[in-house]
Amino acid sequence: MSPTVGLTLVQPPPSCHAIDVVSLSSAPTTTPTTATTTMSAIATPSPIPSTPRTPPPLDPRAITDPSEIAAQLAALTRREAEVTLALNALISDRAGVDGALQRLQSLTPHIDSLSAQVDGVGSSSSSRPLPALRRDSQQSLGLGSPGLGQHGFGSQHFDETVLGQENEGLVSRVSRVYETSERVGGKVRRLDEEIGRVRQSADVVTEVLELKNSLANLRGYIEKHDWENAARACRRAMDVRPDVLNGGFAATVVPTTESPLPPPQQLDELRQVLLTTFRAEFELAADRRDEQEISRYFRLWPGIGAEDEGLAAYGDFVVELVQSRARKDKDGQRSSPLYYLAQLTSLLEAIAHIVDQHQPVIAKYYGRGRMGKVVARLVRESDRVVQRLVEGWEEERRVGRLIADTESSTFPLLSNPALLPPLFPSLVSTAGQLSLANLANTTSNISNALQSYAPRVKGGVTPAATPIPEEDTGPDARDVDRILGELVALGGRWALFRRFIFARLREDAEPDAATSDPSKRAEGADGAEDSGEGEVSAKTADVDESILTSSLSQRAMENLLRTYYLPLEEWYLRTAVEKAHKLDQADAGSKPYLSSILDDTFYLVKIVLSRALSSGSLDTLARMRQRVAQVLERDYIDVLSRKMEAVYAAGQGVSYDRAEKERREKDQRTAVIIYLNDLDLSGTYVERLLSEWRAQPPAVWDESELPRVTEELELFGDLALKFRLKCKAGLDALFANVLRPRVRQLLDEVYKDVRYVLDEDSFADAEERDVVRRRFVRLFTTLTEEYKAYLSDSNFQSLFALLLESLVRPWEKLAMGLQYTDFGAVRFERDIKNIVNFLNNQTSFGLNVVREKMVRLNQIALVLNFDEDELADIDNVGVPWRLSSNEIQQVLELRV
Incomplete structure (x- = not known):
């Protein structure tokens, strides 16, 4: 159509x-x-x-x-x-x-x-026969060659030999081929299923026969007391699949007239016979201490899948060893200082020795990851012994009464530093001597303690006040020190034991092919088959650590340290610091000037923190670190600050002759210098202590605990900043009270009768006399030589910066009040440069400080010497100006 x-x-x-x-x-x-x-x-x-x-x-x-x-x-x-x-x-x-x-x-x-x-x-929708495609149509369509499928459909002229001579379509042929393949494939699959069922049946028959033979052999070996072969036969029976063991075929074939019970029940009864026999024989061997028999029966349990039963029996055995050792060591005198420490050490060494010797045996026959159960059993036994030891120690040492005595101590000298004796007798008022006469205490030997951090060489030579015997109040510090040493030793022994056990449990939890493979463990057990689990639970590490961290022994040690060690250690430190203040003496032979309190205090701090570190308790370390920091802030830093304030107030309102006044002023300066140096070097001592502890931490800490230990030490290191802040405040007070009034006098004296309105002759005369530099050198040296000689480097650097800061402002004002000729400007610039060079040579650190402080004075001298061309282009001279435009204009107006 x-x-x-x-x-x-x-x-x-x-x-x-x-x-x-x-x-x-x-x-x-x-x-x-x-x-x-x-x-x-x-x-x-x-x-x-x-x-x-x-x-x-x-x-x-x-x-x-x-x-x-x-x-x-x-x-x-x-x-x-x-x-x-x-x-x-x-x-x-x-x-x-x-x-x-x-x-x-x-x-x-x-x-x-x-x-x-x-x-x-x-x-087809059309009944016409397949026509040939006309060449003219192909050419008109641009196909270029006859046959539409030449390239796109895989045929030429739709070859009948390829498409088939049957009058049917491609879909029908594909459908017929698919149906044929389905029929053939279905038969093949059904045949494979039948073959598989036959194989399964053959496997079931084989396993049932193996089960029947294994049970019969097991029964025979039990009658012959051949326990190794009995364990092998039991293992073969247990290796039968549960569905076969409990299946109907096995229930029909296996039972006999002699053993009519179903296979699972037969296996359970025979296995129970083996378990009972192994346990009885193992206990007999343990009583006889027959190591060969003990080893024989110990390695048979894994062969029948009874690892837990074997480890339980083994745990009872090693606990008996520990108890036997404890009974032997029980004899001794409880009042002996080393009795309880020796008892605890003996117990923990016995357990550690057992773990060290028996861990390879357990890993060999039972696989890695099994040692934790034995350790748990041993720790439960240690809990009982440790609890008894702690109760006996508390009763024997009477520490409850000791705690009550220390809590009643008042530390009057620390709460009222005005009662403390000064460094020099000239700084004591009459009222002060009368009150000190009732409180002086000189019987302590703290000032003679090991001076492990002292930079000085000779002891103090300043005479002290007349000593008066002290009254015994409170507990004896030596008794407290002995109790503290015993407490730390007990905690340290437990911490070392805990670290050892942690290391062994982690080692035991690591997978090892030689021990985790059941077949290889069976070879190591003299041929006894073993199918114990070789895998280590993912929770093993957590469970192992909880064996110790949650134990009664751990809680007992933590409670012992928290209840007795912390308050006694704090009392001991405060008492020692109070005595160090009371015996504080100036060391005039040291450079820089120091006093005995610095070494005495930090010797004690080192002892106290070393004991806390050796306790092996993170909680104890953290609490003791906080208490030491509080004691140092309250009883050391604040007391030294109040003693410095007392130095400035000493002698006020009292008239002295000239010699006495000069001596008192010199003693005041020296006392302040000593206190400032003590504070400055205290920060250095803190850093030195931290450096030593970081380099070699105590061996009681486990690797997992070291980051927390380091963190606590770093927190203690914050004290160094507090020492230096208090020292900075003391330097500010020293400068305000002593040096600031003399700074203005220094400048007035330096520029007395100095003029910069010079001609050529007066300029030459000024060059020859060099008055400004000579005066400044003499006066500045007189002002600072005592501080430079006796202050610490850090303190003198801070004081030097304060001096420069206070000099430059009035110096700038003085320079802006003078007039300058061309020669005078050159002379002024040379004077400034000469003084800057002198100041730079005063300290090894002064170059940058002097340059920074004197930059405005240098720029004033620079502007005074500019010629007209330079003034016209003053913004491009390459100088970062600190002077404003108005100030530059004011400087230019000074030229005459």
Whole structure:
């Protein structure tokens, strides 16, 4: 049927002039594949000309101006003309459209042919025979060669030998092949299933026969007391799959008239006989201490899957060893200082010795990860012994009364530092001597303790006040020190034991092929088969650590340290610091000046913190670190600060002769210098202690605990900053009370009768005399030589910076109040440079400090010496100006 083309011209509405262009209708519809092929063949230009885009319609109500209405009407008229031209062109090209439709129609037979090949001739919508594609049609479509499937369909001219001579489609043939393969494959699968069932049945029969033979052999070996072979036979029976063991076939074949019970029940009864026998024989061997028999029965338990039973029996055995050792060591005198420590050490060494010797045996026969159960059993035994030891120690040492006595101590000298004796007798008032006479205490030998951190060489030579025997109040510090040493030793022994056990448990939890493989463990057990679990539970490490961290022994040690060690150690430290303050003496032979309290205090701090570190308790270390920091802040830093304040207040309101006044002033300066140096070097001592402990921490700590230990030490190191802050405050007070009044006098004396209005002759005379530099050197040296000689380097650096800071401001004002000729400006610049060079040579650290502080004075001298050309380009001289523009102008006005 010939396709038709219909053209319909639609007049658009006046409002928008929309156009429906052309509707083309064609009869047959092609498949997507054919359409793709044919469309590429008829890619010809469209006869329809492109039409301009319709302008957007406007709302007539929005057009209110006549000019806008006229413009819109003109645009619509132009659009109408364009559309008319496009329609006329389309109608005139009717031949092109008809040609395209004819080419599409010529593809219809070819599409019918392809449909017949795929679906079969009978299923085609057309009953026409498969025609040959005309060459002229192929050429007109641009195919280039006969046969549409030459490349795209894999055949030429639809070869009948390839497609088959039967009058059926491709889908039918594929369906028939699929059905045939399904029939054949189904039979093969059913055959495979039957073969599999036969094999399963054969396996079941084999396993049942193996089960029957194993049970019979097991029964025979038990009667012969051949326990090794009995264990092997039991293992073979246990290796039978549970579904076979409990299956109906085994229940029918295995029972006999002699053993009519079902197979599972027979196996359980025979295995129970082995377990009972192994336990009885093991205990007999343990009583006889027969190591060979003990080893024999110990390695048989894993062969029958009874690792827990074997480890339980082994645990009882090693506990008996520990108890026997404890009974031997029980004799001794409880009042002996080493009795309880020796008892605890003996117990823990016995357990550690057992773990060390027996861990390889357990790993060999039972696999890694099993040692934890034995350790848990041993720790439970240690809990009982440790609890008894702690109770006996508390009763024998009477520490409860000792704690009560220390809590009643008041430390009067620390709470009222005014009662403490001063460093020099000249700084004591009459009232102070009377009150000190009742409180002086000189019987302590703390000042003679090991001076492990002292930079000095000779002892103090300053005479002290007349000593008065002290009254015994409170507990004896030597008794407290002995108790503290015993407490730390007990805690340290437990911590070492805990570290050793942790290390062994972690080692035991590591997988090892030689011990985790059941077959290899069986070879090591003289042929006894062993199928014990070789895998180590993922929770082993946590469980192992909880064996000790949650034990009664751990809690007992923590309670012992928390209840007795912490308060006694704090009391001991405060008592020693109070005595160190009381015996504080100046060491005039040291450089820098120091006093005995520095070494005495930090010797004690080192002892106290070393004991806390050796206790092996993180909680104890953290609490003791906090208490030591509080004692040092309250009883050392604050007391030294109050003693410095007392130095400034000493002798006020009292008249002295000139010699006595000078001596008192010198003693005041010396005392303040000593206290400042003590504070400064205290920060250095803290850092030195931390450095030593970081380099070599005590051996009681486990690797997992070392980060926390380091953290606590770093927190203790914060004290160094507090020492230096308090020292800085003391230096500010020293400068304000002593040095600041003399700074202005120094400048007035240096520039007395100095003028910078110079001519050539006076300039030469000033160069020769160099008055400013010589005066400044003499006066500044007199002002600072005592502090430079006796202050620590850090303190003198801080004081030097304060001096410069206080000098430059009045110096700048003084310079701005003078007048300068050209020669005078050169002289002023040389004076400033000479003084800067002198100040730089005063200290090894002064170069940057002096340059920074004197920069404005140097710039004043620089501006005074600028010529006219330099002044004109002053912003480009390459100097980072510290002077403002107004200040530069003021400096220029000083030139005459």
